[in-house]
Amino acid sequence: MEGRYDYNRIARLWPDILRQRPFKMWRYRELLPLRRDDYQITMGEGGTTLMRANNLGMMLGAPNLFIKDERQNPTNSFKDRQAAMVISMMKEAGITELIVASTGNVAISYSAYSAHAGIKLWSFLPSLVPPEKMREIAIYGSEVVKVTATYDVTKKVAAQFADHRGILVDRGIRNTGTRESMKTIAFEVAEQLAAELGPPQPGVPWRTPDWYIQAVSGGMGPIGFWKGYEELYQMGLVNRLPKLALIQADGCAPMTNAFRKGLPHSEDVSDPSTRVITIATGAPGPAYDHLYDIMKEHGGVFESVSDEEAFRALHVMAKMEGLSIEPAAAVAFAGLFKLLNMGVINRNETVIVCCSGHTFPVEKFLLEEDWLKVLPASAETLAPVVPETPPPAPPSQAGLLGALDQLDQRVQQIMIVEDNPEAARLLRRILQTHGEFQIGEAHTGKEGLDMIRATRPDLILLDLMMPDMDGFAVIDNLKADPKLRDIPVIVITAKELNLKDRERLQGQIQMLLQKGAFMDEDLLQEIGALLGKNDEEK
Numbered sequence: 001m002e003g004r005y006d007y008n009r010i011a012r013l014w015p016d017i018l019r020q021r022p023f024k025m026w027r028y029r030e031l032l033p034l035r036r037d038d039y040q041i042t043m044g045e046g047g048t049t050l051m052r053a054n055n056l057g058m059m060l061g062a063p064n065l066f067i068k069d070e071r072q073n074p075t076n077s078f079k080d081r082q083a084a085m086v087i088s089m090m091k092e093a094g095i096t097e098l099i100v101a102s103t104g105n106v107a108i109s110y111s112a113y114s115a116h117a118g119i120k121l122w123s124f125l126p127s128l129v130p131p132e133k134m135r136e137i138a139i140y141g142s143e144v145v146k147v148t149a150t151y152d153v154t155k156k157v158a159a160q161f162a163d164h165r166g167i168l169v170d171r172g173i174r175n176t177g178t179r180e181s182m183k184t185i186a187f188e189v190a191e192q193l194a195a196e197l198g199p200p201q202p203g204v205p206w207r208t209p210d211w212y213i214q215a216v217s218g219g220m221g222p223i224g225f226w227k228g229y230e231e232l233y234q235m236g237l238v239n240r241l242p243k244l245a246l247i248q249a250d251g252c253a254p255m256t257n258a259f260r261k262g263l264p265h266s267e268d269v270s271d272p273s274t275r276v277i278t279i280a281t282g283a284p285g286p287a288y289d290h291l292y293d294i295m296k297e298h299g300g301v302f303e304s305v306s307d308e309e310a311f312r313a314l315h316v317m318a319k320m321e322g323l324s325i326e327p328a329a330a331v332a333f334a335g336l337f338k339l340l341n342m343g344v345i346n347r348n349e350t351v352i353v354c355c356s357g358h359t360f361p362v363e364k365f366l367l368e369e370d371w372l373k374v375l376p377a378s379a380e381t382l383a384p385v386v387p388e389t390p391p392p393a394p395p396s397q398a399g400l401l402g403a404l405d406q407l408d409q410r411v412q413q414i415m416i417v418e419d420n421p422e423a424a425r426l427l428r429r430i431l432q433t434h435g436e437f438q439i440g441e442a443h444t445g446k447e448g449l450d451m452i453r454a455t456r457p458d459l460i461l462l463d464l465m466m467p468d469m470d471g472f473a474v475i476d477n478l479k480a481d482p483k484l485r486d487i488p489v490i491v492i493t494a495k496e497l498n499l500k501d502r503e504r505l506q507g508q509i510q511m512l513l514q515k516g517a518f519m520d521e522d523l524l525q526e527i528g529a530l531l532g533k534n535d536e537e538k
């Protein structure tokens with residue numbers, strides 16, 4: 001079933017009615033295939049930022065670059081639009097159990113939305129999906145089935161299982177809801193670009209970019225995006241259509257390879273060889289044929305990039321624009337760099353890059369070897385000289401001091417200010433078992449303040465009830481001192497706080513923990529976040 005809509009009516013309705021609706025995916029509900037609004041499953045999907053890439057633009061000499069930041073969706077990829085739409089339609093149809101095959105992000109997104117909707121989900125994943133993504137899927141209560149095969153084989157296994165068990169399997173691109181949901185990216189971009197650059201001509205409210213760039217796998221994103229612009233064009237809300245630039249990884253480029261040869265059907269890849277698993281669809285089927293037809297008629301291009309180019313782009317985006325993106329999203333940016341270099345995209349054109357997903361910090365291979373500063377000193381450098389053995393050459397003064405300097409840089413200092421020695425010991429123990437911290441300990445407020453002034457720790461764990469100077473007074477002193485006021489403070493207290501106490505702490509501290517009512521993980525997590533440490537990496 002293809003979505004059928006009354007475009008004339010909607011074209012008249014939208015300009016006024018949209019002004020009253022929140023900037024979220026469902027504001028476009030007249031052009032989405034859910035019959036009844038009360039079946040909407042929503043977690044805040046869509047309405048993502050369109051950001052001008054100023055630094056990148058300066059670097060590339062391309063002033064009209066915009067990033068559609070789809071990481072801002074509830075599970076951090078643009079699959080949430082699809083999940084919100086499809087799961088809502090399932091709910092409307094009374095379906096209670098569903099199977100999906102995925103390279104990771106669809107399963108994460110469907111799992112979250114299924115949990116929200118009370119639908120049981122089975123996720124079939126190729127074994128190369130990072131274990132962290134698999135755990136993310138499992139935490140939502142989905143059944144996780146790892147198939148030791150490519151994604152294309154995994155899809156077949158899922159379909160067989162569905163058949164065998166009599167459970168519905170998600171039809172992906174062949175599902176109306178999937179394609180229709182992705183139109184909302186086009187609708188948003190059209191509105192957002194008009195807000196940025198003004199309407200293109202009198203009487204035409206919204207705007208079309210010259211290019212939409214996306215990393216492509218199954219093709220739902222661009223097919224939906226294109227359909228969205230076609231509808232806007234038909235309704236007279238924009239005055240032209242964009243061009244698509246779709247990027248694949250060299251190691252799995254069935255669409256790009258076919259396009260380069262001018263073939264109307266994809267050149268399937270049976271043994272993908274790329275680390276960018278998210279977009280490793282080897283057999284895209286009719287999605288390619290459709291995109292090929294669009295490009296024949298309206299221009300546009302398929303391109304591919306190496307994994308190395310993608311990883312480099314990933315670092316550039318993080319360091320130049322502050323966007324931590326997943327390798328699949330980085331493929332789109334690497335494609336942008338390449339197409340600008342090739343002159344396919346003109347540097348003055350208006351370009352939207354779809355930043356399709358957030359990285360998982362756990363994808364360790366993304367960091368260069370030297371991201372962690374490791375102390376170069378060997379055991380002998382620091383150990384006392386043992387008389388019986390021939391003395392090792394004494395380390396040069398500079399070497400040892402250098403080593404100690406680095407040690408100081410790496411080990412972070414935490415000051416515990418707590419009058420109860422038992423409580424202090426517990427805190428020290430929690431810290432010691434979970435990392436290398438330099439821990440100072442003071443047993444009165446006054447002593448604590450003196451030690452903080454002398455050592456300037458990275459973090460303070462503070463009790464409130466202490467003789468002489470209490471915790472509130474310690475905080476007041478810290479905040480009055482420009483050198484100390486930025487040190488984060490975690491208050492750990494046995495005192496029942498009243499409203500006035502809470503107001504005094506408001507905005508002054510990073511976290512409040514009740515003694516005897518917090519887990520060490522709570523504390524460690526907060527400490528980890530405050531110190532910017534990542535437990536996984538040790």
Ligand SMILES: *Cc1c(COP(=O)(O)O)cnc(C)c1O
Nearest residue numbers: 105216217218219220221356357
């Ligand atoms: C799914 C996905 C893609 C590719 O999507 P298409 O279905 O080909 O449009 C790109 N990036 C991320 C992060 C994805 O999750």
